[in-house]
Amino acid sequence: MERPNIVVILSDEHTGSAAGWAGHPQIQTPQLDRLAAQSVSFDRAYTNSPMCVPSRLSLMTGRYVHQIGAWDNGVIPGPDFRSWGHHLHDYQTVIAGRTHFNGPDRLLGFDRRLTDDLDFWIDHSGRPPRRTAEWRRPTNSHVTEYGAGEHVHTRHDVEATDAALDFLRDPGEEPYLLYVGYMHPHFPLIAPPEFRDLYDPADVELPPAPSEDQHPVISLLRQGFRNDEPITEEQAREATTCYWALISHLDHQIGRLLAAVPDDTVVIYISDHGEMAGHHGIWQKQCFYEPAVHIPFLLRHPALHPARTTAPVSLIDVLPTLRAIAGLAPDPTLPGTNLLGPVPTDRPILSEYHAQGMINAGYMLKSGPWKYCYYGPTDPPQLFDLDADPLELHDLAGRRPDMVAGLDAALRAILDPDQTNDRAQAEQAARAN
Template structure:
């Protein structure tokens, strides 16, 4: 590589830098995997990766919605810093992704499969693509969703469209694996080449819950145990949660038999995803790449899967915002096998500082995240972790701050929520109105406002969405503007 600059950083190649494979699924709740303790879901390959690497027990997404979470993760910046409000946002010229950053370290940066980028730029700073998103998932006009009380999803097909069959999502994922395996095979034959970052994105286990028959055969719907809150009454819920449920047609939950079938299909999609991860691991571990390749697995957000009567995401309950996160480095493979776990709260925005750390780049002070490599095993270091939502179903902005045992949910123009997720893991008891927790609410609200101004951010989001709805916006969002809305 020459001495050219990439976005202001001198381009250089560190021959000792590891290769990096990042696997990103869509809508995989952390709890729905064997290595996170699920007694039924079969994920032998993720379990193997966790047994050989480090599992982060409390990893959270930047937003419980696909595009905002992904753009925040790829830029290493909060949703409000880059204006990634909803699934219609088009990344603009100021957006800097993992690709931009690691090219500065001399990496070849490659994409395969699901990325959910919108617009004509299908690389966003990466060098090349092996396969792309499905066409019908790509938005080009930048139109925002309608954030009005009367908006409702056309149906609740996200839970009612279930069963055993072949599906275009399954074919997409297999094709992405095929392309990634071929790439890895070629790179193993060229050990002297510059290091690479390979991002492999999967559709599964995102709805529709149509699962490959051979994977669904492992799960009998009749034996599925529904979550204790599956039939929770919408009338008894927080008004914001009730509004989201109505918007996504979750206000009248399907019967228990259908929910059992939907759950079994969700688990089957996770097992199919796990099979694809296993194919990638086998290719890495069966070649010279094994001793010089970092493997990372995570998901863009979770899936409620019936908890609190909700399917999909769009809320701040644990099944929607807590994601699996596993990191295996070459050094892990030379230690005595043991389960390494970190309990500290971490965020997907921490991945960019981690990738920069692995690539030998110096820390970038403007990034709000931190390298995961700086957290020792068993670390309980406390740091506020932020998630936020500004899309359909939630008329006014919603913000979540997770700090240790407490989760604080702030809703513009509505009362907040407070949960103690240690004593109340199902998040059934809202403590926000309890006088004994007034100090905790005050502390967490102050912590939230140190990161983001909720009211100003809500106004910014709505104004940007109004401009985009009328076609008057210069659709360059999200361009980095770190000082706005703080």
């Protein structure tokens, strides 16, 4: 059987609702909208960790964060790390752009790189984050550094597209898996002027103000990332506008790339996690509210009819799907699902967080309309019914102990949350020495 070529496009911090095909009334994404019209759109797709390196290592291995010890952004993959490149060994596997791999090994099983991460995003120290109540990010520049202008992230993304296009002009005879990684729309929110000019801050509908009685874990998270420092309505509108502009620039680069990709090529578009953009008073991610964990997921395959589905999926499903596309037998050790086949509608989705801003681990289990967040034995859980409460304003944990008990049991069927927290903290402590 002839093996199709594959292009996987990964953006950084693109929340799943922030696109035209996803129903956003203002954000202009004509290229991704066109891809969505040719694809299966997984409208309930989630990250397995709302943080860059953990989510990406989970994606690349097809395994949960706790299975591979990818606790935080300082983790350096060890020699037993098995990426898509190791699995698809009959393909030429090629990287262009952002991967956020740490350490000296810049391939991690892939055959070659066309362009690399920006130097300042590569951690060679392996040191873990400081997870204490006193930790605070130096500034809140992730929201206050915004505006129209030139930025190295933009140049990185243009160069990644250029390099990928050079490869596609003469890819050779072997089938290929081309991974293209983009920085946008990751902060700082410095947008190319022509894309910033697409939007008017007056059109921004700001999210509700955060509750004065926030969950203690969320309150500490906001404090750690300086999201408790007030910003003006004008700042919030301009920051949001620039986030939209970065998405449109990303869309433009993807359009350039797809113009060179034949119609019979499999294309996957995903993001590593989302962006809170002021919801619940939070910018960045690092929590389990929908804007942080809900991601875009498009799969174009010649054998699949374009459709939209609410089947629950996550980043760990990408590797089983790639193996199926490549004609490989299922790997029973992988916890994910091959998305070329039927996806169980009742499967739970796990996301976890083990880094700065939370002293103990946080876990999300999404099952049907219900979202359960567990923060250890000393902090109360959260429970949301997303069908009735899509903005997650009403925590039902105290009113639905039956649902909490059932979802907690489902979480513990996947892992022991407290034991996993102890292991994460012990391994982080060892890396600090």
